[in-house]
Amino acid sequence: MAEVSQRPWEAAYSKGVGIVERPAFLTYLAAEMMKRETLKSVLDIGCAAGRNSVFLAREGFDVVGIEPQSTILEVARSKVSDEGAKPRLLLGDLVDLPFKESSFDAVLCLYVLMFLPVVKLATCVRNIFQVLRDSGMAFFAFYSPEDASFEMGECLHENTIRWDRRMGPWAGIEAHYFTHEEILHLFNTVEILSLHLVTQRETHDGVPHVHRFWQVICRKDSTTCTPVKERTG
Structure with missing residues (x-):
């Protein structure tokens, strides 16, 4: 994304290092909710190697994935070349989304905003909801300062x-870790359908880690907000 050093990402992905195949946890929930709401078109922002875009395409959604780094985008395109249901993968930046207003029923933006300069966040969130249709849903994930x-x-x-x-x-x-208060402020013009602090225990290189991250689900064009809930998983 703009103004963020991407060299470590590009270097790793070009060597096949750090590529995660399994969709993010929130992507499964997003698919269920979008089916219930009969939403069809989805924008996956910061699609990286395409794990979430591919999964959603397999689930029957019309998916567009955007990635700001051409090297990483080529990795994604090579990985989806043999897929039956293929997402459309484009070079694009969240600071200047290459889409018209109200282009999508839903937006997925997982672990992306945390890598942007804090001063750009409000603009980027505004851009996201600008390309989202009225009553459309947006799904976000951010690391908490409690993450390992x-x-x-x-x-x-x-x-x-x-x-x-x-x-x-x-x-x-560089990564920014979001507090509850920051999230409420960032999404103060839309309806927050759910805001959960999730605990996930994983082992990396034989060392156990406790991950703590926020899952945020919003709907466009409302100003109400639900209380924060916490769950473990």
């Missing part, structure tokens, strides 16, 4: 760190 990776880097300013060598191929990337 928050300790794996140099603090640049409040809740923003530059990952160090403990993050392996992602060393050097």
Whole structure:
């Protein structure tokens, strides 16, 4: 994305390092909710190697995935070349989305905003809801400061760190970790259908980690907000 160093991402993906095949947890829930709401067209922002885009296409959705880095986009295109149901993968940036207003029924933006400069966040969120149709749904995921990776880097300013060598191929990337208050402020012009702080336990290179991340589901054109809930998984 704009103004964020992408070299670690590009270097890793071009070597096949760090590519996750399994869709993100929230993608499964998004598919269920979109089917219930009879939503069809989906924009996957920051699609990377295409794991979420491919899954949603297989589930019958019309999917467009955008990725700002051409090297990573080529990796995604090579991975979906043999798929039956294929997403459309385009070069695109969240700061300047190449779509008309109200182009999509739903938007997926998972672990993307956290890698943008904080000063760009409001503009990017506005862009997302601009391409979303009225009553459309948007799905977001952000790391919380309680996530294990928050300790794996140099603090640049409040809740923003530059990952160090403990993050392996992602060393050097700057990431912002969101608080509950920041999320409420960021989405104060739309309806927050759900806001969950999720706990996920994983093992990386034999070392157990506890991941803590926010799942946010919004609907366009409302100003009401539900209370925060927490769950583990």
